[in-house]
């Protein structure tokens with residue numbers, strides 16, 4: 001029994017997509033600060049490489065950047081091949097990279113569906129498929145490997161923005177999570193989803209002109225999410241503490257979905 005050591009991710013190998021900023025950076029920081037090695041990816045190479053250097057130094061850890069576009073099968077292949085060349089297995093895959101698109105209903109374009117569905121849904125499926133052999137290598141009944149898909153409260157409640165493909169893609173992420181969980185749990189790979197509410201980032205910032213004051217005011221907890229909030233939940237799900245939680249979608253939103261659905265927006 002390890003009841004005195006429930007939340008350790010020390011010496012584990014994690015992969016975080018979209019780790020160069022926002023929620024992915026917060027998750028990466030949490031892993032590094034708690035002794036895990038982390039591979040991160042994003043499209044923009046200079047920002048990604050700089051972030052990996054910054055976080056490695058800040059947390060005295062090992063953060064390895066690999067630039068690629070996960071919305072293409074070439075990107076997914078090159079990322080998973082690189083990891084297979086460097087590691088004999090991985091413990092955690094965090095499918096975090098995502099994109100949003102907003103346009104009025106009348107003019108909402110096909111490009112707005114393709115871009116969002118390719119990255120937010122399809123890439124999660126194919127990256128998990130490609131990473132499965134590496135996840136299996138570390139997976140045991142006592143210490144299963146973990147996959148966490150980052151969904152959104154917009155996939156649970158209808159958002160106040162005209163982001164039709166985004167909300168749909170996130171509902172798909174939550175259901176894909178259950179389907180993948182059913183597929184992979186017999187092989188000791190546990191799949192769960194996290195549905196964040198508002199966290200400061202480029203994505204949310206561009207929807208509110210980087211002014212979070214209204215969002216904070218309307219949130220039951222009177223603030224946006226912090227690195228501790230998201231990293232804490234990821235670490236719970238990845239550590240011994242979360243090893244009996246399977247196929248769930250857990251909101252981290254200050255209570256918006258469960259206590260204030262009527263003021264979401």
Ligand SMILES: NC(=O)c1ccc[n+]([C@@H]2O[C@H](COP(=O)([O-])OP(=O)(O)OC[C@H]3O[C@@H](n4cnc5c(N)ncnc54)[C@H](OP(=O)(O)O)[C@@H]3O)[C@@H](O)[C@H]2O)c1
Pocket residue numbers: 017018019020021022023024041042043044045047068069070071096097098099119150151152153195196197198199200201202203204
């Ligand atoms: N922030 C929130 O309030 C909030 C709420 C609910 C859910 N979420 C979800 O949380 C996740 C992270 O969002 P965020 O708010 O942190 O957004 P963000 O600041 O825009 O970060 C997105 C990350 O994904 C990377 N990325 C984007 N397209 C990519 C591609 N095709 N291939 C590889 N990497 C790609 C970006 O880097 P490059 O641009 O360099 O590729 C960046 O590192 C998303 O799934 C989002 O839907 C966020």
